[in-house]
Amino acid sequence: MKKIFTLCLAIIMVAISSVSAFGYYSEAEGYSTEVEDYDYYQKFQGQGIEIDVYNWGEYVANDSVNFLDVNEDFEALTGIKVNYTLFSSNEELYTKLRSGGTNYDVIVPSDYMIGKMINEGMLQKLDFENIPNYKYIDQKYKNENFDPNNEYSVPMYWGVVGIIYNTTMVDEEDLTGWNILWNEKYADNMLMFSNSRDAFALSLLDLGYDFNTTDQMEIEEAAGHLRAQKPLVQAYVMDEIYDKMEGGEAAVAPYYNGDAVLMMDVNEDLDFFIPENTSIFIDSMCIPTGAKNKEAAEMYINYMCESTVAAANSYYVGYSTPHMGAMELLDEELVENEIAYPDDELIGSLDALLTLPAETSAFTDKLWTDIMAQGSSSVVFQTIFLIAVVLIYFVFKIIDKHIKKRRMSYY
């Protein structure tokens, strides 16, 4: 046993040393991106400064083999060490920051969360003197409703909600608006958002209301509309949508344009439709109140707004960039893609989802829970449960018989 123990230990040790040999913070020889103002980035060289960055998973270019590892490159360029950590939802980010145990220097919340954080005093105003590359961000994505004076946030990615559909299963004629998600022709072939905010927004849009409404009557009407939709819905999903649409298991589903482009790469039968009344999302870089190194954080944000970096990020992640310099570097085919970059007039007119007042969001959540609780999906569950019970009963009976038989044979 002792030998086994030491053997395991030895293997683990070897594994650790080999991982660190691959260079967790590897000594990147030089930086490889073209930057606008090299001197600007040398300010903190050799001072041993670290910044803590909290971003979405898989949200920056991170592939040094094929083009660029953004964080490593930034470290090589500036001498600032990046502690890069990941979250998977705005709520996670909010909880972590609120709990007070940790501080971050750069975070990337979405629109509505930015609004909420500004209201609660969790973000700092940015010093745009230190972010000269902000000039590259297209005017279209500035002055949004969550940060009307552009004081707190620098847009990183954006997208719109639309309908991804399978051309072999859907009549193009039915694509007139959100009402395709209520079309009985596609019963059981339809997917829907599984979170209340997005689902209600779609329902409100289809009814012709504002998705940021706080009017209880309108919200109740939207709930009724969602209830009517439920029998048609095959599943309520988030990222499982990839598998279902790519595999041809469903015909229509609402989702973001960036993801649609990625899905269409895998399955050529897929296409994307953007109704005129839709919502835009913008994920932006911000600096929270507790940041230890505000200037270094601004340097990081500025670096992310270098044309080459923004282009690499957008290409790697698949989401559309708000950066004009980056768009020039991207494949023309992609930039002219109506799905990834729908026309300007549409984008300019769109609003982002806002954080609803606590009262309204509690009301919406309650209605959503009710909608989810009632209805047909539980029938399947009940049958499975019943079958399982019967099966277990028989198995026990058989085992019982077996044991009795054995006992008999002893005598």
Add this chain to the structure above:
Amino acid sequence: MKFLSKFYVGIIYAFLYLPIAVLIVFSFNDAKSRTVFTDFTFKWYEKLFTNDIILGAFANTLFVALVAGICAVVLGTFAAIGINAMNQKLQGLLLNITYLPMINPDIITGVSLMLLFVFIRMELGFTSLILAHITFNVPIVIFNVLPKLRQLDRNIYNAALDLGCNPTQAFRKVVLPEIMPGIAAGFLLSITYSFDDFAVSFFTSAADSQTLSVVIYSMVRMKVSPEINALSTIMFVVVLFILLLVNINGARKDRKSSKLNIAKGEG
């Protein structure tokens, strides 16, 4: 009847191993899809070995698991010895207290630990993460060592003392080897638990100390990268390899000792 029992076993093992098989197959898939297999490739393995985020998180996880495992083994073993020496009543009480953190849902352990760390003004990071992991690992070690201690004949220890050992020597030379399998099992289980843990790590880690599970979870929005499939495949193969080695070694030992016994019996 025989067919039915075979069928039943087959289903059970399919349930256990099919997901792993799917994971391995899709680590060789050219597209990022989890449903459509387009082409065979090793590119995710290549990318994995240059991906600082995943490798860094993996190194963190290993580091935390090892340090927490070793600390938990030391603490847990001594705790088990102490508990074993107590009278019945006290033992029952302490065992129940030890059970509690194990039954407690992870998320509650995680949130309460985070609140504690924030309350005592300790900055979250490796220290808090390792402390948290030690917290949920100690009971595991205790419950693996305790049965071994109970099996141990107290007289052996006393005999060692009679024969001239001082208590430390007696512990090291007599008690420790006897309970070693329990300690080893406790250590390996601790490492497994540390590796698995998401909820506690999520709440107690900070910017420099994110573990693999937290990183994987964060990919949910953009779809989990096949590099994770590649890493999981490698881990699965390594563990399988270790298990095979252990079993072969064990079988060889068994054969040896049985041969010895036969030889003795005949002689």
